[in-house]
Amino acid sequence: MDANPILAEAVRGNWVENRHRGALIIVDADGGVIASGGDVNRPIFPRSAIKSMQALAIFDRHAIDRFHHTPEELALACASHHGEDEHVSNVDHFLTRMGLSAADLECGAHMPTNGKARDALRAAGRDPSPLHNNCSGKHSGMLSVALAMGVPTHGYVEREHDVQRAVRAAVEYVIGEDLTEDRCGTDGCSIPTWAAPLRAWARGFARMATGRGLDAGHAQGAQMLFDAATSHPHLVAGTGHLDTLVMEAFLGRVMQKGGAEGVQCGAIRDKGWGYALKCDDGNMAASHAMVAALLLRHADPDANQKAVLEQFARQPIRNVRGNVVGEMRAT
């Protein structure tokens, strides 16, 4: 197996310190390849990058008809949010509206991703709740699926639970490939994650962006989810994060979502293209540089969009005293 190409590197002073390899692909909804690098057939775990695909179960199982989810709720179902006040209060409201509470979430609790939110929680002497978990919006969507299916919510994170079967089926439908038990793991938030080729993830995003190859229900659900996410970019991630800044700048043209361990997926909606990339070593900053370079090259950015992307394509590295001593950059 050939090594994937070096797509990002960290420079210190005048010398390259770290090298980050990866693979990436941009395709149209028919699988036509716009750009590609590295091994795009190797199955990779998409992690949180495909929350919008997983959220299609909300439409499959008619949870949308029962709860008439708001765009804010759909954006949170696609989100890895930063635990800021807006996120926590919206997820709380999402659950309350379904007659549920944080106690029904099975994602576990972690400190907010956002630094100020973390400091505020510490200053208040409070422990984080499952509402602060970056996945609490996705889990609220999964609880909605459980209620719509009329199954017990308890254990909804387990691979054999009807909810995860529904989520798996929705993802398989949209990527047009089977997910198999021989490449399955458990995500940070306790639900299953299934490995599939970058090629398949990218095509799934192109199909969601265009509706091509999807039945009317899935096509409409995909459009509602992408519209919700791109209209509420702050709910999808948080202050200063690439996903939020990119979606804000592109005004609906780009759906962008990162996943743990160096995964980046999304769609250039007006072109009908989906993309997926994975940094081999899981480095998030490197994957940010990679996806910024991809969008700089292929998403026809205007000056403002370019400025947003360039701050991720070349990220300053600082020492303890705050001086810039190097940069992470796309190659």
Next chain:
Amino acid sequence: MDANPILAEAVRGNWVENRHRGALIIVDADGGVIASGGDVNRPIFPRSAIKSMQALAIFDRHAIDRFHHTPEELALACASHHGEDEHVSNVDHFLTRMGLSAADLECGAHMPTNGKARDALRAAGRDPSPLHNNCSGKHSGMLSVALAMGVPTHGYVEREHDVQRAVRAAVEYVIGEDLTEDRCGTDGCSIPTWAAPLRAWARGFARMATGRGLDAGHAQGAQMLFDAATSHPHLVAGTGHLDTLVMEAFLGRVMQKGGAEGVQCGAIRDKGWGYALKCDDGNMAASHAMVAALLLRHADPDANQKAVLEQFARQPIRNVRGNVVGEMRAT
């Protein structure tokens, strides 16, 4: 340039999620290669892994004769300590004994590496001081060099300051190669870091372990530094850290020191071998797996030493709820 081999990988469930490439070498003091993998001629920044080499300037410049540094002080000069009480109080004492204080340190302040020490500092509502900086012991050693040389301490972190010239000369002497301006950067603690091949770093450690190829003064200094570090492993890193646990377990037989961005250097002292490795992508956990595998294979560990190394050669990966969902492992 061929890609370096995959030396560690992270598995999630039953599928490999991340791959970490790197290079490593074990040599004797004459440069004879015991084991080698990947490109060992590519210059890499050694970062904190060579603090014991940098500390040789204390002997070169006769700071040792003026201050009669204790083994604790010498261990701290080689350390990336975790900011625990024992570290902070010893560095404070180190400085006081020279008529200096934390105000003379130019390393900057960061929160303690140790979680409990961080929590205690936060609970006390205090900001971290330069004493908490993991490099404060090394910087105290550099201040000792400045005083012994009779030069102003101010600006001792700068590349052109006499202290850094002395440190550079000590490192060049022990590795037997020149450090050059075309591969130089600034370390996290604001001093220069110079790239040189893994081969050279490993040989420098073998020379320090044996004294071979060094004059009597350097040989004695190297032995005092290695003895100090291996006799005070907790001062060199901190609770639960690989460097501390490995040096505790090997009872003086192994000098082991990590550096930022996936560097590991050291010596198997009783064999007279030095080693150096670098994870291409800078991942620390992966570099821990790599060096644990190296020592398992080449350091003739007994059962207790083996048990210590194995917890780093295969490190559990947990989800938010604390369940094991995968592992980082040497390949």
